[in-house]
Amino acid sequence: MNPAGREGSPPMLTAERLGRVLPGEVPVTLVQDISLTIDRGEFVAIMGPSGSGKSSLLYLLGLLDTPTAGRILLDGRDTSGYGEDELATTRLRQLGFVFQFHFLLAEFSALDNVLLPMRRLGALDEGSAQRRAGALLAQLGLDGQAHKRPHQLSGGQRQRVAIARALANDPPIILADEPTGNLDSHAAANVRQILRDLTRELGKTVIAVTHDLTFASAADRQIGIVDGRIDPHWRA
Amino acid sequence: MPVQLAIALTHLLSRKRQTLVSLTGIVLGVAFFLAVSSLMRGSEGDFIKRLIDNSPHITVSDEYRQAQRQPASERWPTGAVELRRVKPLTEVRGIRGHPRALAYIESLPGLRAAPVLVGSVVLTFAGRIEGVTLNGIVPDKMKQVSTIEDKMIEGSLEQLAANPNGIVIGAGLARKFGLAMGSVVNAASPGGEVRTLKVVGIFRTGNANYDDMQTFALLKRAQGLLDRPNRINRIVIQLSDPYAAREVASIIERGIGYKAVSWLEASEDLMSVLLVRNLIMYSVVSAILVVAAFGIYNTVSTIVMEKIHDIAILKSMGFHARDIRLIFLTEGVILGLIGSLFGLTLGLGLMALLARVELKPPGATELVFLPIYWGYEQYLLAAGFAMASAIGAAWLPARKAGRVQPVVILRGMG
Numbered sequence: 001m002n003p004a005g006r007e008g009s010p011p012m013l014t015a016e017r018l019g020r021v022l023p024g025e026v027p028v029t030l031v032q033d034i035s036l037t038i039d040r041g042e043f044v045a046i047m048g049p050s051g052s053g054k055s056s057l058l059y060l061l062g063l064l065d066t067p068t069a070g071r072i073l074l075d076g077r078d079t080s081g082y083g084e085d086e087l088a089t090t091r092l093r094q095l096g097f098v099f100q101f102h103f104l105l106a107e108f109s110a111l112d113n114v115l116l117p118m119r120r121l122g123a124l125d126e127g128s129a130q131r132r133a134g135a136l137l138a139q140l141g142l143d144g145q146a147h148k149r150p151h152q153l154s155g156g157q158r159q160r161v162a163i164a165r166a167l168a169n170d171p172p173i174i175l176a177d178e179p180t181g182n183l184d185s186h187a188a189a190n191v192r193q194i195l196r197d198l199t200r201e202l203g204k205t206v207i208a209v210t211h212d213l214t215f216a217s218a219a220d221r222q223i224g225i226v227d228g229r230i231d232p233h234w235r236a
Numbered sequence: 237m238p239v240q241l242a243i244a245l246t247h248l249l250s251r252k253r254q255t256l257v258s259l260t261g262i263v264l265g266v267a268f269f270l271a272v273s274s275l276m277r278g279s280e281g282d283f284i285k286r287l288i289d290n291s292p293h294i295t296v297s298d299e300y301r302q303a304q305r306q307p308a309s310e311r312w313p314t315g316a317v318e319l320r321r322v323k324p325l326t327e328v329r330g331i332r333g334h335p336r337a338l339a340y341i342e343s344l345p346g347l348r349a350a351p352v353l354v355g356s357v358v359l360t361f362a363g364r365i366e367g368v369t370l371n372g373i374v375p376d377k378m379k380q381v382s383t384i385e386d387k388m389i390e391g392s393l394e395q396l397a398a399n400p401n402g403i404v405i406g407a408g409l410a411r412k413f414g415l416a417m418g419s420v421v422n423a424a425s426p427g428g429e430v431r432t433l434k435v436v437g438i439f440r441t442g443n444a445n446y447d448d449m450q451t452f453a454l455l456k457r458a459q460g461l462l463d464r465p466n467r468i469n470r471i472v473i474q475l476s477d478p479y480a481a482r483e484v485a486s487i488i489e490r491g492i493g494y495k496a497v498s499w500l501e502a503s504e505d506l507m508s509v510l511l512v513r514n515l516i517m518y519s520v521v522s523a524i525l526v527v528a529a530f531g532i533y534n535t536v537s538t539i540v541m542e543k544i545h546d547i548a549i550l551k552s553m554g555f556h557a558r559d560i561r562l563i564f565l566t567e568g569v570i571l572g573l574i575g576s577l578f579g580l581t582l583g584l585g586l587m588a589l590l591a592r593v594e595l596k597p598p599g600a601t602e603l604v605f606l607p608i609y610w611g612y613e614q615y616l617l618a619a620g621f622a623m624a625s626a627i628g629a630a631w632l633p634a635r636k637a638g639r640v641q642p643v644v645i646l647r648g649m650g
Contacts (some may be wrong), residue, residue, distance in 0.1 A: 057648070064552055065643040085556050093552020099646070103549045107246045117553045119239035165553075177646075 011074030012173060013038040013061060019043035020056055030056035031228045042173065043199040043206045043220030053228035054209040055177055062095055062175040062205060063087045075172070078185065092121055096166030102179035104150040107136045110137060110161045111146040117168040124149070136164040136172075140194060145175050156187025163194055167204075174198060176208035181214050244566035245551075246351035247539050258535040259575050261528030262372035262622055266579020267520040271340060271586035271620040274609045276517045280510050287506075289383050291499055293441040294485045296341070298331045299495045314446055330467030337492040338471060347541045348379035349483065352457060352470040355462040361413045368409065368451050370423065372458020372468075381474040382441055384452070390417050391437030396454045402436035404448030410438050423453075424544060428461045442602050450623020520644050522621060529625035537565050537633040547637050548645035561638035574628065578620040583618065 015036050022028040031053045038044050046054045059065040061072065063079060073081040074094060082090065091097075102115045113131040118124055124132060137146050140160040151157055157178060166174050176195065180188035192215050198204040198221070208215070216222050224234020243362050259364065308317045325486045331337055334351060341349045353372035358365055374391040379385045389407060396402045403423070405415065415421065419435045440447055459465050473488075473496075476479055481498035488496040500507070540547070547560055591608040 002503075007338075026601070059643045059646065062552070064646065085558075088551065088556045089555050091552065095554075097552050103545065105243075105546050105549070106252045112242075114552070116239060120244075120555055120559065123342075169554075 002080070009040070010040070010073070011118065011209070012040045012075060014073040014076075015061065015070065016073070017070035018057070018060055018067050018079065021062055021068045021080065022066060029228055031067075032069075032152065032196065034225075034228075034230055036223065036230065038207060040205055041199050042221065043204045043219045044180075044197060045205065045207070045216035045222045046209045046225060047211070047216050047222055048124050048225035048231075048234065050211075052225045055215075056228070057225060058175055058177055058209045060080040062097060063091055064097075088136050092117060093169060094171050094173060096171040096174045098162050098166050098176040098179045100181040103104075104158055105164070106150055109147045109149055110142060110153065113150070113161055114164045117165065121169050123169070130138070132165070137168055138166050141190075154187070155183050156190055159183060159187065159191050160194065163191070167198070168191060172203045172216060176206065176210075177207055178211065180210065180212050188215065190210065197209065202219075240562045241255065241419055241566055243563050244570060248560060248570060249561075251535070254535050254538065255571070258528075258531040260577070261531035261600065262525070262575025262626065263579040263582055264526035265521075265525040265625075266618045266622045267575050267582035267586055268333065268615060269621065270580065270583030271590060272517060272521045273614045273618065274583075274587045275590055276514065276612065277605035277609035277611070279540040280514070281609055283506075283510070287486055287499060287503055290446075291442070291465075291502075292381065292479045293475045293478050294471040294488065294496050294497045294498050295502070296331070296337070296467040296473070296488060296492070298329055300493065301489065301495045322645050326557045326606035328464050328467055329462055330469045331471065334344035334468045341471060341473065341488055342483065344487065345484065346480070347473050347475050348377075348380040348383045349471050350374060350472045351455065351468040352378070352472050352593065353394050353458045353468045354463065354470050355425065355458065357423045357425050357451075357461065359409075359413070359421050359423055359451075361415065364413055364506055366409065366412065368396035368405075368449050369460070370403075370458055371450065371452045372455040372462070373452055374455050378452070381472045386442075386464065387439040387441045389438055389440050393452065394436060395436035396452065399434060399436050400454050401433055402453065402455055403576055404437035404439065404452040405435055407440035408444055408447035408452055409449070409451070410435070412431055413601055414449065423461060424465060425461050425463065429461050431461050433457075434588050442604075446534070454588040456458075459532055459637070525625045528575070528622075529629040531629075532568055532626050533614060533632065535571070536567050537636075540564060540637045543637075544645055545574075546639060547640045551640065551642040552646065557638040560640070561591070561634045564634035564637050565627065565630050568626045568634070569623070571630075572623040572626025576622045579622060580619060583615075 013036055018031055019029070020031040023029060034057060041098050046057060048054045056065070058163060060067050063072070063082075072077070074090065079087070079090065086235055104110075105116070108116070111130070111133050114136055115129055118129040118133065134146060137143070142157060142160055142164070142180040145153060145157060150161070153161065174195070179195065183191060195206050195208065197220050199206050208219070210216050224231045227236055253629060304318065308319055330353070338349060338351055341347070350375060354366060355370055357370045358367050373393070373396070375396050379393055391404065393404060396404065403421065410416065413421070415435050417435055417438065421433055421435065422430060423433050424430045453461070455468070459467060473484075475484060478499065480499050485496040485498040485501070551557075587610070590606050593599050593606045594603045595606065596603050
């Protein structure tokens with residue numbers, strides 16, 4: 001079931017006239033005048049040529065970067081007045097990130113990597129957190145890999161651990177930056193299917209930056225970015 | 237276990253060699269801090285103890301702190317008085333009305349006092365001549381204010397009472413003159429009086445100068461020899477609380493008018509030397525810990541540099557800047573704690589070794605063990621300083637880590 005557009009509830013994510021300029025002797029415009037609305041349970045692929053501002057847009061939507069113009073509404077709440085701590089807490093509770101190079105902490109096991117956000121949030125006791133982390137890894141086909149370190153896992157397995165970590169605190173939104181960019185076709189298909197299922201089965205909103213047309217075709221909607229702007233006519 | 241602590245521990249354990257080097261710095265710093273501090277404070281304590289034990293807590297002498305006013309100045313305090321050819325009376329020096337002064341002093345609580353007449357005499361024996369200090373004492377009273385009775389190696393002060401022509405001498409003088417118990421020496425005063433005295437006691441304090449120069453005789457005999465009948469020129473006082481000497485001396489001086497010098501006043505120059513010595517000592521041993529702190533700074537700084545990507549990921553997950561700072565501060569605290577713990581243990585070992593070292597200090601006649609101070613506050617000081625250095629060293633990289641902007645790092649990694 002896709003719970004998008006639930007009666008009376010605000011969109012999951014709204015960007016209004018978003019802009020981001022890097023200051024300097026020659027200011028660099030990363031994103032300009034982007035407005036978009038993403039509903040609950042929607043799977044959105046952001047596409048565009050290299051350097052077009054896709055990742056910059058994702059970092060803005062993920063509250064990792066602060067826009068120099070416009071604002072972002074998360075579940076109807078304006079985040080433009082949030083301080084650094086409030087932004088961090090919002091990321092902890094409502095957003096999960098998956099990056100191209102998994103970025104797992106090398107000294108920690110797969111299980112401990114998944115436990116990190118839960119331990120920081122502290123909403124679950126240690127036993128419940130361990131069980132949830134184990135269940136997430138099992139759901140993603142990582143039975144028996146929980147106690148392995150990242151270097152003992154394949155690329156696809158690492159990316160699935162990263163997805164489990166993104167889901168640890170059960171956030172409504174998953175943001176993925178080239179999640180299949182570093183995987184072989186089999187692993188990429190697996191990750192694509194997992195993200196697809198997150199929207200269909202768990203009602204998560206997934207926003208993914210990708211170059212992969214096959215990946216993008218699995219999304220509910222594709223947004224093309226060219227020169228930092230949404231290009232309504234963009235075709236891969 | 238808090239997640240910040242778990243991450244901090246993991247960082248340190250994954251860099252065992254670097255962690256060990258930093259720890260070694262702190263361990264050695266704390267150990268040397270403790271060893272040097274205990275030795276310096278031990279020697280200071282030993283010095284003060286000797287000072288308190290071997291010298292009077294207060295000495296009242298036949299002098300005034302300020303010159304006495306002339307009677308004419310007393311009579312006409314605002315007048316311009318000129319007195320010509322004033323010839324002061326020649327009088328026998330000493331504390332006037334000393335029984336009354338002694339009674340007043342003895343009426344004060346927490347002290348014991350003994351009258352003494354101190355003068356110079358020349359001893360002659362078998363053709364040898366030596367100038368010494370003769371202390372005329374009342375043995376019963378002297379025993380209460382001096383440890384000299386404890387230092388007797390032969391005879392006792394009591395024997396002076398039984399033998400009015402007795403003299404008690406130091407072991408150094410006895411050796412120099414070849415004197416033994418029962419030997420007879422001649423004592424001549426500057427006024428020309430000569431007495432024959434019999435050695436009835438020999439003491440050894442360990443202070444070569446004292447053992448060579450000081451002698452004791454009965455007060456009456458000394459008064460006769462020095463031609464100062466019924467006079468004393470010192471009142472020696474011991475207190476139950478030696479550190480109250482300054483206040484009690486002031487009370488006595490106000491009460492009897494004569495100059496009363498506490499051991500603290502008499503040793504002011506030495507005490508200031510001890511203070512300077514302590515300042516130098518603590519500066520040097522603190523410098524060791526400051527250098528060790530650079531090791532911690534280096535370790536934590538390197539971890540911050542190496543883990544810059546992890547910091548960005550943790551922040552993207554929702555870790556606050558203060559969580560990141562806490563992780564790296566915790567690393568400093570862990571290094572400081574473990575370093576202090578092992579440092580204190582090693583320091584205790586060094587102290588135990590030093591306490592077994594025997595040496596003969598200049599001026600001493602016997603071998604003595606190095607004096608070591610075992611007070612708990614120096615452990616707290618060493619560990620506290622190590623912890624402060626460790627936290628200070630970790631703070632800078634921790635602050636830098638907390639300021640990492642994840643998006644800047646993620647852009648570079650993409």
